[in-house]
């Protein structure tokens with residue numbers, strides 16, 4: 001081992017946080033080695049073949065008001081216009097013949113569709129429901145700015161009820177916006193995290209759009225970023241799981257992977273919350289700065305991805321099925337998985353129920369609930385895979401907002417990155433990229449300092 005790794009920065013984890021961190025460092029000429037445990041880069045935005053079937057980590061949507069992620073992609077030479085197909089609308093379908101509605105999601109690009117979506121759909125939400133929801137949204141965004149900790153003691157349902165939002169509006173709109181996007185029902189979802197997810201989009205509402213990937217996310221997004229790192233002199237190794245951080249005299253100076261010690265001038269732990277806790281706990285269990293993040297719980301996610309002998313829906317569109325196990329789903333045979341005749345990706349709720357099931361049991365529930373939503377899947381499924389993340393996000397229940405750590409730690413030679421770390425965009429692709437860029441700033445400063453000291 002070279003002491004201090006010759007000043008090299010070691011980034012642990014090749015999801016968007018680690019990739020953006022390593023990209024920034026290599027772009028500044030800082031020597032960087034990224035170690036990713038999986039066979040491909042991308043983490044929760046990965047795509048790969050699972051027992052012969054093309055799968056993705058889970059249904060993802062690219063939002064038009066992101067800015068750090070598109071800038072990173074541009075610098076890595078990715079053509080956003082080719083990577084994303086702007087669908088710009090969502091559908092909410094109620095089961096058992098209930099109403100459904102299509103809502104435009106692009107005020108600038110599809111203004112009439114967007115306005116009509118708000119004014120129409122009165123069977124889904126009455127005009128009074130919409131008025132109360134608007135007041136609830138305005139109050140929540142204000143409270144998120146003024147008193148986030150107080151808001152974090154309440155659930156979305158509790159806060160909505162206190163603002164006169166009807167049960168129908170909770171079920172038909174707030175369930176899609178909570179269980180649909182982050183798998184947890186509104187009665188378990190922190191009101192502060194909910195409004196924190198919406199808040200960064202408000203000043204950029206005119207830029208709102210909703211895009212589907214035109215190919216697997218590793219292929220069209222993450223691998224090109226990794227190639228950008230390598231083209232700038234950095235190194236990316238996959239299939240290397242870091243088992244341990246080496247701490248000497250209060251400084252992190254190496255990592256251990258597969259029995260090999262790899263020296264580092266600085267280490268950025270860019271994993272999701274649970275592996276970060278596993279790496280940090282042995283050395284920092286008693287360190288008060290780490291106590292809040294080490295106490296954080298996690299939220300699982302489970303998705304099921306179906307190959308079909310025909311498209312399940314007429315258009316590829318993000319759809320929510322409140323009141324069923326199908327939290328959020330989309331046909332993808334015209335966008336992400338164009339090799340397939342039909343291809344349905346579904347995020348399931350509540351995730352804990354499905355974690356415990358065998359794949360065939362998951363499929364049976366999905367076929368039944370899909371039928372209640374008007375999707376005839378029986379006899380049309382040619383193959384399927386269940387993709388689960390037992391520890392996906394940090395816990396989104398009340399009481400967790402203040403536990404998120406900064407990227408800067410009080411330990412020499414150590415920074416953190418990842419969607420659970422503190423930044424405005426919460427648990428999202430944009431948030432992961434921003435956290436990686438902040439960690440890169442810290443690592444680059446440490447690198448420059450180390451060079452001056454030598």
Ligand SMILES: Cc1cc2nc3c(=O)[nH]c(=O)nc-3n(C[C@H](O)[C@H](O)[C@H](O)COP(=O)(O)OP(=O)(O)OC[C@H]3O[C@@H](n4cnc5c(N)ncnc54)[C@H](O)[C@@H]3O)c2cc1C
Nearest residue numbers: 013015016017037043044058061242275418419428429432
């Ligand atoms: C089903 C689903 C749907 C989603 N939909 C959206 C969406 O529509 N829009 C959106 O913006 N966000 C969405 N997200 C969230 C988004 O994917 C994440 O916020 C983001 O990708 C997190 O990136 P990350 O780099 O912080 O973590 P990760 O992507 O989890 O990356 C961490 C990496 O670290 C690696 N690792 C872990 N331990 C080690 C170790 N010991 N050694 C080496 N490597 C290690 C892991 O293998 C992984 O590759 C969704 C997430 C899921 C699961």
